[in-house]
Amino acid sequence: MTELAVRVTGLRKRYGDVTAVDGVDLRIRRGEVFGLLGPNGAGKSTTVGVLLGLRRRDGGDVRVLGRGPAAGNRRWRSRIGVVWQDESAPAELTVGETVAHFARSYPGPRDSRDVLALVGLADHADRRTAALSGGQRRRLDLAPGVIGRPELLLLDEPTTGFDPAARHRFRELVRRLAAEGTTIVLTTHDLDEAGAVSDRIAVIAQGRVVAEGDPDELRRRHGAGARVHWTGPGGRRRTEWTTDPTRTVTALSARYGGEVPGLRIVPPTLEEVYLRLTGEADRDTGADSRHEDITTGAPDAGDAP
Template sequence: MEDVNDTAIEASGLTKTYGDRTVVDIDHLSIRRGEVFGLLGPNGAGKTTFVEMCEGYRRPTSGHLSVLGTDPTSGGSSWRSRLGIVTQETGAFDRLTVAEAVGHLAGFYPNPRSVAEALAMTDLVELADRLVDHLSGGQRRRLDLACGIVGRPELLFLDEPTTGLDPEVRRRLWSMIDGLRDAGTTIVLTTHYLDEAEQLADRVGVVAAGALIALDTPDRLGGHDANTTVVSFRPSAQTETLLATQEWERIDHDRVGIRSTQPAALVAELHRLGGEIDGLEVVRPSLEDAYLRLIEDHTAAFGQRHANEPTSYEARTNHSRTTEQRTDDSQEIAS
């Protein structure tokens, strides 16, 4: 059993339902302290609802949830001061300058970073005196990140943190996230950029229709299929013998592919049989390939009837993480 002191988030039998619709149904998930955990899944899969339960904004319907050793629904101000939260979008502080906004947030934490440090980490030093409502979309996103890290959180929730950022700034923020991890910060990252998850995450979990359908390191996600390479080519009379002994798939109208964990040996055998192989291509799978295969397999198993419906409360309501839309759950937690 994993030491509770090494665990940042522990969930078991965790559900969240709205009426007869189950939004989250996670049998077990343990996120270790100090790791970057990537949470992947299509829109409406339940990722945001799970994160909001961890943050204490939504009350689970059933099950156990512990975040930094505390039930989020009863966590007080001292527990909240250990969290950093970067939501998908914020609309506060428009009449403050960038430095004033970060300084305001810093005042809620017992041992915050200096405003100057938070601005430097997010490339906002030159914009310190600019009004927030004069920022571009990408600049606002960097301000969200500065507000999320200024309190020196033990646990940082990043919800699509690099959306709207240009590639250069995005890469610099990846370096910042690596630095936070190296300093011991636990990070839960939700993103639709699979290259981002592959670059940053120690482990990734894939959520679909509220369920955790896969959990592994990025290079091992999806099990055997994720670790195979596709060798494709145009078949000929010389390669027919090989195709008769292998499982193969149609790539396009005149090319076939064979999945192999030993692509070099397979290519050598093709050359032995047919000399120069027409249209030969060797494609190693990416995290995106594994992710899409998992989602496709889950959708097929879940059934076409469910696949054509919104998979969660979020999908039905175009759910966004605003205070107004959390009112019911927040009032329930506060009572």
């Protein structure tokens, strides 16, 4: 885990007068699941394109699996798997034929049957891809990315169209590949997915990394507060958004003479942290405005019937 699969230092990329990437630094260890998050236009796709050698950088230094992507040869590319957001297998081929076709592109591919089992399509090998559901086609899109036993796997919005069962299988697949030593870079707008599978996350906004760390660390360092829930008189549920939950709970304890009924403290979600970091958070914290004034014990204006 100490050896780097990806090292990016001061990456810059411009398109005319527009700066798409402005000094991005990344260190991604081998065997790590790394989430790359950011709004549209933040620089994620450009960064991934540079990692793959599809786009040339204007500044900085990039090393992927020990070499500069712009000089990557066919053997180097065979060590990298990619699953793009808009991929779709040829409609006239069967599922099994599709996987076998891509297997021929790699020197030591996984067995096609194993790959179909990995992506949850073992029972559909003889089915034409045109007959698959949208979620099944998306699962099939994963197969070319993993069949070559990649050292580095880049996933672009991989769970689009997945139902809960498919999401569960995807998470198991990511954990298995990471346990085998595959480095995985995940770009997604699904914050729950990123938080569930990523060892570390980098948030990019306006071409720069604005935060980096494991999901819990991001919540602790960049969360703006927490929601305190409790049960008020008459069994009515109350919510208070606060940047000092300890003080809020202490005041509630004094108010209720000890134990606070139905007390629950909910830390900021990864989505709330993300929206705050990228400048997309609504000014309203999202807290329920109908709450008790726990200092005076009087209901606030929003509590009036």
